[in-house]
Amino acid sequence: MSNSEPMLAADGTPLKRSLARALRREKMRALMLIAPLLLFILLTFILPVADMLYRSVDNKIVSEILPRTVVALQDWDADSGELPDEAVFAAMAADLQQAAQEKTHTKVGVRLNYEQPGISSLFRKSGRKAKKWNVEEGGPWKEQLIEVHKGWGDPEVWRTIQTYSPRVTQGYYLNAVDMQVGTNGAEMRPENEQIYGILFWRTMKMSLIITLSCIALGYPVAWLLANLPARHANLLMILVLLPFWTSLLVRTSAWKIMLQQQGVINDVLVWIGFVADDSRLVMINNQFGTIVAMTHILLPFMILPMYSVMQTIPPSYLRAAKSLGATNWTAFWRVYFPQSIPGIGAGSILVFILAIGYYITPALVGGTTGTFISNRIAFHISSSLNWGLAAALGAILLAVVLILYWAYDKIVGIDNVKLG
Amino acid sequence: MKLTKTLMASTALTVAAGAVVAEDMAMEMTLVSWGGAYQASQHKAYVEPYLAANPGVTVTWDESSGEAVAKLRAMDEAGNVTWDLVDVVASDSMRLCDEGLAEELAHDDVLASAPDGTSASDDFGDLIVSDCFVPQIVYSTTFGYRTDLVGDTAPTEICAIFDLEAYPGKRALQKRPIDNMEWALYCDGVEKDAIYDTLGTPEGVDRALAKLDTIKDQVVWWTAGAETPQLLADGEVVMGSTFNGRLFSAIAEQNQPIGMLWDMQSFDLDGWIVPANLPADRKARVMDFLKFATDTQRLADQAKYISYGPARASSAPLVGKHEELGIDMAPHMPTDPANAGNVHVYDYEWWADNRDDLDAKFQAWLAK
Known part of the structure; x- marks a missing residue:
C-alpha cells in the first residue's frame, strides 16, 4: 500500500x-x-x-425630491452673496411642481427646516401654488418664485439646500455635538444653543454617582443576604424583590410624594424642628431627586449579582484569616472583599448601562438639572420627529458605552465579572 | 324638539347611508385618543350613538395620541397602518400632513353641514388649520391658582406669574417654549400683535428668556397635564398652567381650592386626522363615522362630559349641562365670552417653522 x-x-x-x-x-x-x-x-x-x-447619516430625501435643483445648484458659489441664476430657479419650479403632485414637497421642507427655521413654510406655501404652474412655458421663475414667497430671495436658503444636497450628511452628528456647518466648515453652535455636550456629560456623571450609591447601599444588603440564616435571608430577599415587582411609575411617583416640599420627609423635618416651615428643603425636580429615585429603582440590579457571587465565598475563609491573626477589617478587606469584586463588577455594569439609557424617572423627577440625554432622544423620536438627530445621539451614546466597556475590560478585566 | 329632530334625522341618514354601502365598509375601527376623561367623553358623545345606529360594528380604542406622530410614522414605514382615525392636537396634524402621513380632506364634501345649511368649512371657520385636520374641540392652556395661598387679592391677569413680590411661591409651567415665550414677551411689554415678530428675532428670544429668568428658580416644569392639578392640590405651587379641562375637574369634581385665571389663555385645538392610504373598505367606514362624529349635535353633546368648547360655531348654542354634576357648562368653556376677553392665539405656522430652533434654545436655557 x-x-x-x-x-x-x-x-x-x-x-x-x-x-x-x-x-x-x-x-x-x-x-x-x-x-x-x-x-x-x-x-x-x-x-x-x-x-x-x-x-443618522441618511440624507437622500433632498436629492430624491429635488433632483433637478440639486444638479443645477452644484456650480453655484454660495459665498458670492448673490442668488443662483434662472436655471436653478427653473429647476426648483419643476421639482416643486412634481413634488407637490406627489405630496412630498412638505417632507423636504421639514428636513431642511431642521437646518434653517422657516424653510418648512416656504415649501408648504410654494407647493400649494406650484400645482398650477406651467413649467414648460411659465417664467421667468426667479421673479415668480420670489413673488410666491420672499424666502426664495434669501441666498441663505439656497446655501442650505446646497449644503444638504449630498445623499449622506454629517449634519446630524455635528448637531449632536453642538456643532453646525458654517461658512468655513464645521463650527461650534452659538452658546445659547449648546445643549448636548452638557447632557452627555451630565448623563455620564450622574450614572456614575448612581452606580456608586448602589454599590454603597447594596453591598451590606448583599452581604447580609449571603450570610444570614436562611429564614431571615429569605425575608430580606422578599424585601429586596418586592419593589422590583412594583411598577416603575408607582415607585417614581412615591418618591415625589416623599421628597416634595410639602411631602412626607419635609413635613417630618419641620415637625421635629430641624428646618423652618418657610425654608423647606428642595429635594425633587433636581439632580438630587433623580439620584435618589434612580438609585432606589436600580438597587436590585446591584444586589442580586453581588449576592450570587457572595454566596459562593465559603465563610470558612474569613474564619481561617481570623484564626491566623487578622483583625475583622483585615480579614474582610484582604480576604472577603477581593473575592466579591466580580459581583460588584457585574452589578456596576448592569446599573451603569441601565442608568445611561433611563428616561422615564429623570423626566418625572429630574426637573431641569436632572434630565438625561435619553430624554432628548425620546423627544426627538416621539415629538419633534427628527429621527436623524435622535439616531446620531443614540449612536454617540452607544459608542461611549462601548468605549467605557473596553476601558473596563482593560482595567478590571471582563473575565472578572460574574453573575453567579 | 329641534334637538330630537336633528338627532333622528342624522341617525336616519346614517342608517340609510349605511344600508347602501354596508358591504363595502369594514366592520371594525381602531380609534386613537388620549385616554382618561377626554376619551370617555368621545366614547359617550360619538361612539355609543354610532354603534347603536350601526349594529355589528366594533370599535377599539388605542390610547396613543401622545406619541401618535412617531407611531404613525413607524407604522407607515412598516407598511402596516392599523389605526383608522387618530385624535391629535392641531400642530401634530400639520406635521402629519407635511410628512404625508395624514389624508388630505375636502372638508365640505366629507363632513356634515350645519343644521341651517352652512357648509362645514364655514362652520369650522379658521379652526381648520391644515388640509388634513377635522377640529373637534377648542381647549386652552391657562392658569389655575390656589385661592388660599395667594393672599387677599386673587390674580386677575397673566403677568401675576412673573410677579414674585405680590404672589411669592412656586409656579408650574409646561416644559416647552410654546406659550411660555409668548407670555414672557407679553408681560415684558410687547404688544400682543407684535409677539411673533419679536420672537422671530434673536433679540426677541433673548428677551423672552431673560423674562423667564426672573422666575426660573421658582418654576416647576411639567410634562403631563395631570401634574399641575396635583401640584396645586398638594400646595407645591401657588399657580400653574395646564389644560383648562384639567382645572375644571379639579375645581368642579374634586372641590379643590383652585381658581381660574383666564387672562391670555392660549387657545389650541384638538381634532381628528385620517391616516393616509387606508384600504378602501376601512376608509369608507371611517369617513362614515367621521361625518357622524363631527356633526353639530355630536360636538355639542361632548361638552356634557368635559369642559372643552365644540369646534363648530353651530354647536355652541346647543351646549347644555354637565351630565353628572348638572352644572351649566357654558361658563366653563374657554370660548365663553366672559373667559375669552383677552386670549392668546397660537400661531401654528410660525411654530411649525421655528419650533426646532426655539426648542434647542429653550432646552439649552433650561439646562444652564
Whole structure:
C-alpha cells in the first residue's frame, strides 16, 4: 500500500471527506437549532439598530425630491452673496411642481427646516401654488418664485439646500455635538444653543454617582443576604424583590410624594424642628431627586449579582484569616472583599448601562438639572420627529458605552465579572 | 324638539347611508385618543350613538395620541397602518400632513353641514388649520391658582406669574417654549400683535428668556397635564398652567381650592386626522363615522362630559349641562365670552417653522 492512497471509509469514499461531511451535518443541525433565535435577534434587534444608525447619516430625501435643483445648484458659489441664476430657479419650479403632485414637497421642507427655521413654510406655501404652474412655458421663475414667497430671495436658503444636497450628511452628528456647518466648515453652535455636550456629560456623571450609591447601599444588603440564616435571608430577599415587582411609575411617583416640599420627609423635618416651615428643603425636580429615585429603582440590579457571587465565598475563609491573626477589617478587606469584586463588577455594569439609557424617572423627577440625554432622544423620536438627530445621539451614546466597556475590560478585566 | 329632530334625522341618514354601502365598509375601527376623561367623553358623545345606529360594528380604542406622530410614522414605514382615525392636537396634524402621513380632506364634501345649511368649512371657520385636520374641540392652556395661598387679592391677569413680590411661591409651567415665550414677551411689554415678530428675532428670544429668568428658580416644569392639578392640590405651587379641562375637574369634581385665571389663555385645538392610504373598505367606514362624529349635535353633546368648547360655531348654542354634576357648562368653556376677553392665539405656522430652533434654545436655557 503506497502512502498516496487515501484511507477509505466503509462505503468506499475517502475517510477525510466522509468525516468532513459528518461534521458539516453536525454543524448544520446545531445551526438549525439556533436558527429561530438567530433570526429573531437579526430581525428584531440587529436590523432595526442598523437601520436606526443609518438614519443618522441618511440624507437622500433632498436629492430624491429635488433632483433637478440639486444638479443645477452644484456650480453655484454660495459665498458670492448673490442668488443662483434662472436655471436653478427653473429647476426648483419643476421639482416643486412634481413634488407637490406627489405630496412630498412638505417632507423636504421639514428636513431642511431642521437646518434653517422657516424653510418648512416656504415649501408648504410654494407647493400649494406650484400645482398650477406651467413649467414648460411659465417664467421667468426667479421673479415668480420670489413673488410666491420672499424666502426664495434669501441666498441663505439656497446655501442650505446646497449644503444638504449630498445623499449622506454629517449634519446630524455635528448637531449632536453642538456643532453646525458654517461658512468655513464645521463650527461650534452659538452658546445659547449648546445643549448636548452638557447632557452627555451630565448623563455620564450622574450614572456614575448612581452606580456608586448602589454599590454603597447594596453591598451590606448583599452581604447580609449571603450570610444570614436562611429564614431571615429569605425575608430580606422578599424585601429586596418586592419593589422590583412594583411598577416603575408607582415607585417614581412615591418618591415625589416623599421628597416634595410639602411631602412626607419635609413635613417630618419641620415637625421635629430641624428646618423652618418657610425654608423647606428642595429635594425633587433636581439632580438630587433623580439620584435618589434612580438609585432606589436600580438597587436590585446591584444586589442580586453581588449576592450570587457572595454566596459562593465559603465563610470558612474569613474564619481561617481570623484564626491566623487578622483583625475583622483585615480579614474582610484582604480576604472577603477581593473575592466579591466580580459581583460588584457585574452589578456596576448592569446599573451603569441601565442608568445611561433611563428616561422615564429623570423626566418625572429630574426637573431641569436632572434630565438625561435619553430624554432628548425620546423627544426627538416621539415629538419633534427628527429621527436623524435622535439616531446620531443614540449612536454617540452607544459608542461611549462601548468605549467605557473596553476601558473596563482593560482595567478590571471582563473575565472578572460574574453573575453567579 | 329641534334637538330630537336633528338627532333622528342624522341617525336616519346614517342608517340609510349605511344600508347602501354596508358591504363595502369594514366592520371594525381602531380609534386613537388620549385616554382618561377626554376619551370617555368621545366614547359617550360619538361612539355609543354610532354603534347603536350601526349594529355589528366594533370599535377599539388605542390610547396613543401622545406619541401618535412617531407611531404613525413607524407604522407607515412598516407598511402596516392599523389605526383608522387618530385624535391629535392641531400642530401634530400639520406635521402629519407635511410628512404625508395624514389624508388630505375636502372638508365640505366629507363632513356634515350645519343644521341651517352652512357648509362645514364655514362652520369650522379658521379652526381648520391644515388640509388634513377635522377640529373637534377648542381647549386652552391657562392658569389655575390656589385661592388660599395667594393672599387677599386673587390674580386677575397673566403677568401675576412673573410677579414674585405680590404672589411669592412656586409656579408650574409646561416644559416647552410654546406659550411660555409668548407670555414672557407679553408681560415684558410687547404688544400682543407684535409677539411673533419679536420672537422671530434673536433679540426677541433673548428677551423672552431673560423674562423667564426672573422666575426660573421658582418654576416647576411639567410634562403631563395631570401634574399641575396635583401640584396645586398638594400646595407645591401657588399657580400653574395646564389644560383648562384639567382645572375644571379639579375645581368642579374634586372641590379643590383652585381658581381660574383666564387672562391670555392660549387657545389650541384638538381634532381628528385620517391616516393616509387606508384600504378602501376601512376608509369608507371611517369617513362614515367621521361625518357622524363631527356633526353639530355630536360636538355639542361632548361638552356634557368635559369642559372643552365644540369646534363648530353651530354647536355652541346647543351646549347644555354637565351630565353628572348638572352644572351649566357654558361658563366653563374657554370660548365663553366672559373667559375669552383677552386670549392668546397660537400661531401654528410660525411654530411649525421655528419650533426646532426655539426648542434647542429653550432646552439649552433650561439646562444652564
